[in-house]
Amino acid sequence: xxxxxxxxxxxxxxxxxxxxxxxxxxxxxxxxxxxxxxxxxxxxxxxxxxxxxxxxxxxxxxxxxxxxxxxxxxxxxxxxxxxxxxxxxxxxxxxxxxxxxxxxxxxxxxxxxxxxxxxxxxxxxxxxxxxxxxxxxxxxxxxxxxxxxxxxxxxxxxxxxxxxxxxxxxxxxxxxxxxxxxxxxxxxxxxxxxxxxxxxxxxxxxxxxxxxxxxxxxxxxxx
Amino acid sequence: xxxxxxxxxxxxxxxxxxxxxxxxxxxxxxxxxxxxxxxxxxxxxxxxxxxxxxxxxxxxxxxxxxxxxxxxxxxxxxxxxxxxxxxxxxxxxxxxxxxxxxxxxxxxxxxxxxxxxxxxxxxxxxxxxxxxxxxxxxxxxxxxxxxxxxxxxxxxxxxxxxxxxxxxxxxxxxxxxxxxxxxxxxxxxxxxxxxxxxxxxxxxxxxxxxxxxxxxxxxxxxx
DNA sequence: CCGGCATTTAGGGGTTACCCTGACATAACT
DNA sequence: AGTTATGTCAGGGTAACCCCTAAATGCCGG
Numbered sequence: 125x126x127x128x129x130x131x132x133x134x135x136x137x138x139x140x141x142x143x144x145x146x147x148x149x150x151x152x153x154x155x156x157x158x159x160x161x162x163x164x165x166x167x168x169x170x171x172x173x174x175x176x177x178x179x180x181x182x183x184x185x186x187x188x189x190x191x192x193x194x195x196x197x198x199x200x201x202x203x204x205x206x207x208x209x210x211x212x213x214x215x216x217x218x219x220x221x222x223x224x225x226x227x228x229x230x231x232x233x234x235x236x237x238x239x240x241x242x243x244x245x246x247x248x249x250x251x252x253x254x255x256x257x258x259x260x261x262x263x264x265x266x267x268x269x270x271x272x273x274x275x276x277x278x279x280x281x282x283x284x285x286x287x288x289x290x291x292x293x294x295x296x297x298x299x300x301x302x303x304x305x306x307x308x309x310x311x312x313x314x315x316x317x318x319x320x321x322x323x324x325x326x327x328x329x330x331x332x333x334x335x336x337x338x339x340x341x342x343x344x345x346x347x
Numbered sequence: 348x349x350x351x352x353x354x355x356x357x358x359x360x361x362x363x364x365x366x367x368x369x370x371x372x373x374x375x376x377x378x379x380x381x382x383x384x385x386x387x388x389x390x391x392x393x394x395x396x397x398x399x400x401x402x403x404x405x406x407x408x409x410x411x412x413x414x415x416x417x418x419x420x421x422x423x424x425x426x427x428x429x430x431x432x433x434x435x436x437x438x439x440x441x442x443x444x445x446x447x448x449x450x451x452x453x454x455x456x457x458x459x460x461x462x463x464x465x466x467x468x469x470x471x472x473x474x475x476x477x478x479x480x481x482x483x484x485x486x487x488x489x490x491x492x493x494x495x496x497x498x499x500x501x502x503x504x505x506x507x508x509x510x511x512x513x514x515x516x517x518x519x520x521x522x523x524x525x526x527x528x529x530x531x532x533x534x535x536x537x538x539x540x541x542x543x544x545x546x547x548x549x550x551x552x553x554x555x556x557x558x559x560x561x562x563x564x565x566x567x568x569x570x
Numbered sequence: 571c572c573g574g575c576a577t578t579t580a581g582g583g584g585t586t587a588c589c590c591t592g593a594c595a596t597a598a599c600t
Numbered sequence: 601a602g603t604t605a606t607g608t609c610a611g612g613g614t615a616a617c618c619c620c621t622a623a624a625t626g627c628c629g630g
Contacts, residue, residue, distance in 0.1 A: 139459055140459075
């Protein structure tokens with residue numbers, strides 16, 4: 125857009141972090157902070173209004189988070205480059221962010237210099253990724269695909285089938301489940317067969333693994 | 348120590364956060380930042396050298412974390428007051444921190460004003476706790492006690508008994524377990540009874556809840 | 571040194587749960 | 601009106617579960 129100054133909008137729900145980022149970026153004469161946002165919603169509004177070259181966005185914000193805001197921002201006509209900041213090296217968030225259209229990914233404890241470099245790189249249109257992030261990419265992609273498949277399968281079940289799946293995984297017997305739901309044990313049998321036909325869960329270990337991966341058992345076990 | 352100026356040391360592994368904190372604290376004339384540290388180890392050294400009134404410490408730092416550094420600092424002759432900063436409202440860390448000797452606990456997205464107030468309070472010797480943190484305290488204490496009890500119970504079992512417990516919770520039948528461990532299904536029955544006698548797990552749902560709370564199922568379900 | 575005590579192993583027999591096949595009712599969508 | 605999805609239930613054979621009893625091993629202490 126302009127070859128002289130890189131305009132930046134900061135999005136982070138912590139005022140101290142925004143102060144710190146501004147302090148760092150003031151040391152770079154070719155970078156100017158033209159706006160700030162306290163959450164994803166504000167970030168979208170501010171970016172639409174100010175049209176910066178780069179958005180420096182926190183990964184975890186209340187309300188609309190960094191990933192959702194990134195997706196939203198990519199819908200604009202001339203989308204800004206987006207550089208994601210994250211507190212720790214949580215590579216499991218990398219894939220959906222890149223899918224959402226982020227151009228870079230940086231840990232907050234990186235050197236000040238690294239932030240400035242990253243902003244310049246994404247402003248030029250390059251991607252900025254830490255070493256190691258790329259390695260985690262392939263592994264993570266596979267895991268997410270499989271988890272997404274299972275989630276879809278789970279959602280394809282009817283309400284009753286989902287209840288029976290959860291209760292079987294939690295270890296209840298057919299008759300127990302019938303008593304809890306006020307239906308016959310024989311009816312529970314039928315749901316078991318439908319679940320097997322639909323998503324292939326045959327024996328109890330299959331149920332338990334499936335439920336653990338989708339986090340269905342955590343709620344039941346908390347006191 | 349002195350009734351005029353509160354001396355502060357900042358400990359956070361993110362330079363941007365330290366910049367931001369300094370910017371906020373410069374607005375308070377009665378507070379002076381006299382030192383900084385990038386991790387728990389440095390924090391201990393710096394505090395021993397400078398003897399500040401208050402240490403503002405990040406919860407999560409590489410190497411020695413905030414909790415460990417807090418414990419360390421409490422060993423000094425005239426220990427500084429310690430104010431813990433945390434990124435999100437993770438109340439589960441509250442109890443060990445207070446045990447370690449922290450005087451206050453503050454989320455980073457709190458208003459700037461709140462940080463200044465908190466520093467003044469802990470400098471006076473008062474405790475600063477967010478509302479809700481105290482409420483979470485009793486609940487958290489109970490949960491920890493119960494979890495510790497269950498962990499002790501689990502460790503009181505023999506190796507074989509632990510194996511059978513995990514496999515039952517994972518959903519395997521007696522004969523399946525026997526085949527996996529090369530023992531008779533009848534032997535598995537015996538272990539079930541012993542587990543019931545020792546820690547009171549009678550039916551499968553008891554096994555599943557127990558195993559979920561101790562995290563025994565997570566490893567099995569990961570692909 | 572030997573007699574409890576914990577651990578691992580196993581069988582018999584009664585009760586219960588599981589699996590498969592088949593069936594019917596309602597609502598929704600075609 | 602016919603198909604599909606969903607919720608409900610039953611019968612009967614096979615398999616698992618539960619309770620009681622009991623053997624062999626190994627270890628620690630009187």
